[in-house]
Amino acid sequence: MLSELRKGDVVAVWKLDRLTRSLKDLLHIMEAIKNAGAAFKSITEQIDTTSPGGQMMMQIVGSFAEFERAMIKERTSAGLKTARAEGRIGGRRPKLTNEQKLETLRLIKNGEKTASDIARLFNVHRKTISRLLLKNGSLTEQLDKITGHF
Numbered sequence: 834m835l836s837e838l839r840k841g842d843v844v845a846v847w848k849l850d851r852l853t854r855s856l857k858d859l860l861h862i863m864e865a866i867k868n869a870g871a872a873f874k875s876i877t878e879q880i881d882t883t884s885p886g887g888q889m890m891m892q893i894v895g896s897f898a899e900f901e902r903a904m905i906k907e908r909t910s911a912g913l914k915t916a917r918a919e920g921r922i923g924g925r926r927p928k929l930t931n932e933q934k935l936e937t938l939r940l941i942k943n944g945e946k947t948a949s950d951i952a953r954l955f956n957v958h959r960k961t962i963s964r965l966l967l968k969n970g971s972l973t974e975q976l977d978k979i980t981g982h983f
Contacts, residue, residue, distance in 0.1 A: 840870030848877040849898050856899040928957045
């Protein structure tokens with residue numbers, strides 16, 4: 834967009850954070866717009882850089898937006914740290930419970946069902962079963978202890 838700007842053009846955005854995430858980038862973009870002889874308008878913040886007051890407001894709003902992002906990042910990090918300390922982890926919940934995983938390993942080890950059969954049984958994708966078989970040595974050991982195979 835910046836390479837296509839001509840004198841008299843106006844770059845309009847809904848909100849400043851839709852244009853850039855940092856004040857440094859915002860200032861560089863604003864400089865490029867100014868050098869092209871174009872203007873800038875932010876609809877939500879009602880900033881219009883065709884006037885000196887609008888230019889000042891754009892810089893102030895940009896500073897506050899960057900401050901707000903930094904605060905959100907800090908709060909998010911603190912929340913994640915607290916959650917980890919309480920034993921919670923992020924990410925998607927496991928498709929299978931530990932009991933279902935053990936049952937899967939038992940059924941396959943005993944030759945009672947195929948991985949595809951188990952995937953249909955637990956309503957999961959076949960790859961979920963394949964990954965379980967590849968990476969869960971500890972569950973295999975648990976199964977051996979339960980079934981008496983050492």
